[in-house]
Amino acid sequence: MFSSAVPFKNQHYAELKKNCIKDKKLFEDPEFPATKESLYFRRPLPGVVEWKRPGEISSRPHLFVGGISSHDLNQGLVGNCWFVAACSCLALKPDLWKKVIVDWKEQEWDPKHPESYAGIFHFQFWIFGKWVDVVVDDRLPTINGELIYCHSKDNNEFWSALLEKAYAKLSGCYESLEGGNTGDAVVDFSGAVSEAINLEAEAYYKDQKKQDQLFEDLLKVYEYGGIISCSIKAQPHEIELKMANGLVKGHAYSVTAVKRVRLGHGLLAYFKNETIPLIRMRNPWGKTEWKGAWSDSSEEWSKVGDTERGNLGITVEDDGEFWMSFTDWCKSFSDADVCRLINTSVISLRKAWHEVVHFGSWTKHAEPLLNRCGGCANHRQTFLQNPQYLFDVTKEVDEVLISLQQRDMKIHRKFGQGENLTIGFGVFKVELNRKYRMHDVLTQKCVATSTYINARTVFMRCMLTQGRYVIIPTTFKPHTLGDYMIRVFTDVDSGCRELTEDKPKVRCWTPFVGYPQAVTHVYVHEAEGLQNQDSSGGADPYVIISCEGQSVQSTVKKDTLQPEFATSAIFYRKKPRKPITVEVWNSNAVKDEFMGQVVLSGLVKDNSDPQKLQLRKQDEQMADEMPGNISLRIITSTQLTAM
DSSP states (O other): OGGGOEEGGGOOHHHHHHHHHHHTOOOOOTTSOSSGGGTOSSSOOSSOEEEEOHHHHOSSOBSOSSSOOTTSEEOOSSSOHHHHHHHHHHHTOHHHHHHHSTTHHHHSOOTTOGGGOOSEEEEEEEETTEEEEEEEESOEEEETTEESSSEESSTTBOHHHHHHHHHHHHHSSGGGGSSOOHHHHHHHHHOOEEEEEEHHHHTGGGOHHHHHHHHHHHHHHHHTTOEEEEEOOOOGGGTTOBOTTSOBTTOEEEEEEEEEEEOBSHHHHHHHTOEEEEEEEEOTTSOOOOOSTTSTTOGGGGGBOHHHHHHHTOOOSOSSEEEEEHHHHHHHOSEEEEEEOOOOOSSOSSOOOEEEEEEEEEOOOSSGGGOOOOOSTTSHHHHTTSOOEEEEEEEEEEEEEEEEEEOOOGGGGGGTOOOOOOEEEEEEEEOTTOOSOOOOGGGSEEEEEOOOBSSSEEEEEEEEEEEEEEEEEEESSTTOOEEEEEEEEESSOOOOEEOOOSSOOOOTTHHHHOOOOEEEEEEEEEEEOOOOOSTTSOOOEEEEEEETTEEEEOOOOTTOSSOEEEEEEEEEESSTTSOEEEEEEEOOSSOOEEEEEEEEOSSOOOEEEEEEEEOBOSOGGGTTTOOSSOEEEEEEEEESSOO
């Protein structure tokens, strides 16, 4: 998988290392030199910087000392606690860190063969949908012989410092890592799907039902190998401000465990089976912990038996890691980033998702119909100029995950730019037979809208009923240019694809068969007056909408005499005066039974007021079998231009 990673700056690790060993020299990276430009672009460092190789810092350098652990890391001078928190999370997941710290055994120092060391390392990151291989030399910035930035507790362990250097290279320089989002770094380490949760706005601590559901969600994410982090919102002057309760504002924490902890002692605890939801996290500083209930030495731990405490690994020391009750966590923290490792494997014991990925751009064009940067739905005249993606939900009800990610902008911070665009998306339920782009939002139903925010990723989970949908990703304001990646996860293949055509193409035979003269939308809402058709005393009705040789069939509504079909169709009509028919059928195991039809004749004009149209009998032969007083509620709309 990772042999296919794209080399960053076209630097090939194996080739560069081979040449260095052959020439008997240590690698010096020309793409990220040991100069101040690689360190900062605005704020100089407080001291004289010396670039030193690990062998000049320690006599026995190693990539790892005693394995890799979330306790290895400490934050340096740059305000990148978000990155260090992500590294702490990474250290807990062997399957992940071995993908990022690629060839980790081969990259380790070998004191028996010093001639094989070339001062070159490489790491791999998932950047905008593809794995990228980043090469760095081992020259690290120091002041007074101490590493300036991220470093391990053991002064001869260098995996975190070298990993940070590779990430800084991706971002342009170390200072570009000042301020960021832990979820974004986790995504870059894994290809996970990131969801931002506003704990403060949702006020989970006030609503026990919502809080319980959130805990179950986070417990599942944790148990499935996902990664969670959290922080407390802060004003600019409050960044990394220590609060009286031991927590730090404007500071990223990595969540290292989500557990239901058993209360009580001995066998009684197992019989009572009383538990409390707890959450454990780590401060990237490696010190400064929560002082409230369930902190390291709090009296609450007396409620927990020795065996359970041993299983949880409770330690009473200021190592930066601590437990909290889930209620206190919801109350104390304002934001959380939840990164799900979505299982797309077809061979799996747990739920697997079907994933579709599309890349696109918000672009400007002189021709309005070719514009792809129309802004959000507030800008009605240009909104539908944005890219549009169609997908189908084939189950009766299905959970759909949608992630919209913009290209990372940190590399532009050196040039006074680098801020995220404000982005989001809407989801519209459309006609079952739609094949062309939407041009009239009034005929569609918006079923979900994401938050619009200046974050790198916007994520939404929604439950959708069977049908066809269109996702419209947008920037908040029109004429804002940028690149994006959209990922859609469904239980089964959704056929997700971009809608690129505005109307049917004109082909060489079109003049002979006719051009579309009008576009008609037909929406069949509900039926009334159905009679018992089945032996069970009910009916299983469905409708078929037909026009000029095309037809659309609704789903079967089980065991009902008052079905809500909520079925719509769109027809590009070459002969507008030909009728549209709406038939009602009853589904049977042996043979479906016709119940009646409505014929919408002539050029159907706008009909915004719902009306009941009486079902016509198909012919006299059916008369004795046909129920009486059946009516349909139908809304139609016709325009002379394609939509």
